[in-house]
Amino acid sequence: MRFNILICLSCISLMGFGQTDSLQQEEDFSMYENLNFADEGAKRFCTPKVFDLSPAKLISIGFDHQGAFDVDYGHWKDQNGNHLSDLKQGDFQGAGGLRISANIPVISKTNVVLQAGINYARTAFYANSNRNLNPLDATLKENGLSTAGLSTTLFKPFNEEHFMIVQASADLNGDYATKNITPIKYTRYSSAIIFGKKKHDRKMIGFGLSRTYRVGELNYIPVMLLNWTAPSRKWGVEMLAPARVNIRKTISPRNILLFGYELEGNSYRILHHQLTNGTENLSNIELRRSELRIRATWEASLYQFIWMSLQVGYRYGYSFNLDQYNDGKEFFRGFTGDQPYLQENKMNGTWYAQLSLNLVSP
Amino acid sequence: MKQLLLLSLLWLSHSIGFAQNTEADQLLGVWEPSNGKARVKIEKIGEKYYGKIVWLKEPIDPNTGQPKVDKNNPDASLRTVPLKGYRMLKDFKYLGSNQWDNGTIYDPENGSTYKCIIKMTDNNTLDIRGYIGVEALGRTDVWKRLNLKK
Numbered sequence: 001m002r003f004n005i006l007i008c009l010s011c012i013s014l015m016g017f018g019q020t021d022s023l024q025q026e027e028d029f030s031m032y033e034n035l036n037f038a039d040e041g042a043k044r045f046c047t048p049k050v051f052d053l054s055p056a057k058l059i060s061i062g063f064d065h066q067g068a069f070d071v072d073y074g075h076w077k078d079q080n081g082n083h084l085s086d087l088k089q090g091d092f093q094g095a096g097g098l099r100i101s102a103n104i105p106v107i108s109k110t111n112v113v114l115q116a117g118i119n120y121a122r123t124a125f126y127a128n129s130n131r132n133l134n135p136l137d138a139t140l141k142e143n144g145l146s147t148a149g150l151s152t153t154l155f156k157p158f159n160e161e162h163f164m165i166v167q168a169s170a171d172l173n174g175d176y177a178t179k180n181i182t183p184i185k186y187t188r189y190s191s192a193i194i195f196g197k198k199k200h201d202r203k204m205i206g207f208g209l210s211r212t213y214r215v216g217e218l219n220y221i222p223v224m225l226l227n228w229t230a231p232s233r234k235w236g237v238e239m240l241a242p243a244r245v246n247i248r249k250t251i252s253p254r255n256i257l258l259f260g261y262e263l264e265g266n267s268y269r270i271l272h273h274q275l276t277n278g279t280e281n282l283s284n285i286e287l288r289r290s291e292l293r294i295r296a297t298w299e300a301s302l303y304q305f306i307w308m309s310l311q312v313g314y315r316y317g318y319s320f321n322l323d324q325y326n327d328g329k330e331f332f333r334g335f336t337g338d339q340p341y342l343q344e345n346k347m348n349g350t351w352y353a354q355l356s357l358n359l360v361s362p
Numbered sequence: 363m364k365q366l367l368l369l370s371l372l373w374l375s376h377s378i379g380f381a382q383n384t385e386a387d388q389l390l391g392v393w394e395p396s397n398g399k400a401r402v403k404i405e406k407i408g409e410k411y412y413g414k415i416v417w418l419k420e421p422i423d424p425n426t427g428q429p430k431v432d433k434n435n436p437d438a439s440l441r442t443v444p445l446k447g448y449r450m451l452k453d454f455k456y457l458g459s460n461q462w463d464n465g466t467i468y469d470p471e472n473g474s475t476y477k478c479i480i481k482m483t484d485n486n487t488l489d490i491r492g493y494i495g496v497e498a499l500g501r502t503d504v505w506k507r508l509n510l511k512k
Contacts, residue, residue, distance in 0.1 A: 029446055032392060032401050032417040035508035039486040042506045044398045051471070058499050108491075110396040110504035160398070201399065231424055253434050253472040305474065305494045362469065362476045362492040362501045 045110050045157035046198040048165075050227045052236055052250045054258065054299055055307060055360035058103060062356025064123070065096035066315055073134055074321075074344035090127060090137045097122030097144065099356065103151075113155040117169075121147045122177065136287070136322060136343065139273030143175040145289065147266055165194040165206065165225070171213075174269040175287075186269040188213055188330075194225050202229040202236075214243055214265045216288030216319035218332050246297070254301035265290030265319065275322075282324060285342065290319040293352065302357075311354040317347030386456035388482060392416065393505040395490070401508060402450065411462055413451030415470075421446060434473035445470055454480060467492045476500070 071090045103117035124144040132138070149171035157163040168191040174182030190213055196206020206225035211218070221242065229236040229248075236248040238258070246260035268287040275282040295313025302308050322343040325331065333339050389411055392403045401417035423430045430445040454465035460482040467478035467490065476492035483489055486507040493500025 027416065027447070029416050032403070032508075034511045035392060035394075035401065035417075036511045037394070037486070038507040038509040039484075042486070045396060047397050055472075058494075104498060105501055108500075108502035201397070233425070359494060359499065362474070362494065 043111075044160045046160050046163055046204075047157070048113060048155040048163070048204075050198075050204055050236075051202050051229045052233055052248070052253065052256075053227055053229075054238060054246075054248060054256055055358075056103065057101070057307075057358040058361050059359040060099070060101045060309075060356050061358075062099045062309070062354055063096065064099055064121075064352065064354040066094055066352040067350040068093050069095075069315075069317075069350035070348045071137070071140075071317075071320060072346040072348070073137060074341075074346075076134070076343055088133045088137075090131070090133050090140075092140075093126040095123050095125045095144075096352075097124050097146075099354070103153075105361070111157060115153045117151040117153070119147070119149050119151065124177070134343075135273050135275040136270065136345070139175045139270060143272050144177060145173070145268050145287070146176050146178075146181075147171050147173045147268075148181065161197050161199070163196050163198060163204075163206070165192070165196070165208070167192045167210075171266060173266045175272045180272060182269045182271065188267055192223055194223060196225055202231070202233075203227070210243075212243070213267050214263045214290060216265045216290035216321070217267055217286075217323065218330055219334060220332075256299050258297040258299065259295075261292060261294045261313075263290065263292055263318070267323075270322070282342070284325040286323050286325070288319045288321045288323055288341075289347075290317075291347075292316040292318050295352075301360075305360050305362075307358045307360050309354075309356045309358055313352060314349060315352040316349045320345040320347040385458075385460075386411075386462075388460070388485065389454075389456075389462055389480065389488075392508045393488060394508055395505050396503050402505070404451065409455065411451070411454040411456070411465070412449050414447055414449045415445055416447070418446060432470055432473075434470060436473050451478070451480075454478075 069092055071092065073088050073090060075087055099121045101117060101119035103115050105113060106116045107114040122144065123146070125140040127141045129141060149169055151167070151169035154166040155163060168189070170187050170189050172182045172184065172187055174186065176182060190211055192208055192210035194206040194208030196204055198204040204225070204227045208223050209220065210223045211220055223243070224239065224241045226237055226239040234250055236250065237246070238248055239245045242263060244260065244262040246258040249257040251257065266289060268289055270285040270287055275285050293313055293315050295311050297309060297311040299307055299309045321341040322345070324342040331339065387406065389404050390406060392401055394401050399419045400415050402413040403416045404411055404413040418430060421429055431441060432443045432445055432448055433441050435441050448470065450468040450470065452466050454462040457463050462480040465478050465480070466475050468475045476494060478490060478492050479497065481489040488505040489502050490505055491497060491500050491502040
């Protein structure tokens with residue numbers, strides 16, 4: 001009797017095991033229309049993407065090259081605006097260097113997405129090494145300019161429509177290559193906050209405020225986010241104005257063209273070539289560099305998640321002035337401030353190209 | 363007596379197998395990705411778990427006026443396969459500790475297939491992480507279990 005019971009129990013176990021195997025069969029899909037969340041407290045949240053948005057780059061390694069250009073160096077001035085040296089022109093055969101960045105999702109949940117990033121951008125200036133124009137020209141030739149930074153981006157959806165984006169970055173910018181990096185006390189911080197609405201899967205729009213160095217010096221400017229895809233899904237807009245605006249042409253999900261501009265800039269600490277006014281050494285000098293890059297970009301998948309990005313366009317020099325901090329601290333000039341620059345320079349425009357290999361995000 | 367012991371062991375092993383099976387089969391059911399654009403039914407075939415699209419928020423392609431098909435598939439011969447019924451999760455095996463691994467997830471939006479690991483954080487919530495090569499290079503989406511409306 002006991003033996004029979006055990007046999008029955010074993011069979012029941014085996015039957016239960018067998019029942020979990022499901023067979024492929026035709027289904028009435030309409031039965032899946034009237035469903036609710038099993039967890040009554042569950043909410044839906046909007047995502048940070050719209051259809052056909054150009055892929056986010058997890059890791060990017062590229063090279064940027066600018067064609068030949070001149071810099072018209074302005075007169076040196078003291079803090080009272082008195083002229084100290086003569087205007088001269090420096091010609092460069094080109095400029096460029098390596099650009100590396102990584103942006104990794106640290107938290108990726110329905111109700112919060114947090115990314116952390118690092119970046120390094122190098123600009124070497126190629127010029128005749130024998131000339132002797134001024135200390136800024138000398139340090140550009142000898143050391144070039146570099147930026148190394150950390151960044152983070154938070155996407156916080158509140159519900160299916162509304163969201164907030166917070167971005168922050170800390171950059172060490174200066175006249176260094178890989179050695180003698182600008183001391184950490186000269187870190188420049190940028191940030192932005194945007195509140196927006198995702199109207200549907202083809203449009204998200206938002207408005208906010210940023211603290212930025214994209215115009216070379218500290219500024220506070222309103223920003224507008226727009227990611228939009230046309231109903232045909234052949235065209236779209238990717239914009240975080242005024243920093244960058246792109247019109248997107250989708251050839252296929254793995255092959256896209258972008259036409260637009262980006263404003264790139266930062267404030268670079270000049271430390272490695274002593275600047276002097278002839279009677280005393282100058283300290284607390286920052287180069288306010290800003291470039292407007294009008295360009296066409298081709299992004300395409302080379303193999304699965306490895307994408308190529310080729311960018312060509314015109315680089316307009318928006319700012320290349322030198323500032324001296326009176327008390328060693330950052331100050332705000334904005335678009336209307338009348339604080340004099342130590343040296344007003346003009347970096348003339350030229351063509352540029354940028355090629356990168358990218359590992360794109362799922 | 364020996365016979366009884368042997369049968370007891372057999373029953374015990376089946377029971378343990380059944381318990382683990384029950385735990386693994388918690389994955390079965392209908393789930394909704396965070397974007398709410400689709401519903402995916404996870405089922406078991408053999409010892410592996412698969413998920414197919416059973417509902418689409420926008421089932422009709424506005425360009426063709428026809429039901430959406432897998433038009434972004436890198437394999438041209440599959441670009442006419444209807445998305446509804448498409449198996450986007452494949453080959454998951456239960457590893458214990460509420461985790462299913464060794465599977466892949468397909469994104470019909472761009473035709474890419476990613477390695478994927480599924481973690482059940484509670485009975486009604488899945489963390490679905492698609493990644494490239496190593497888990498760190500990926501993105502997690504949270505899926506919620508769906509039931510019939512009461």
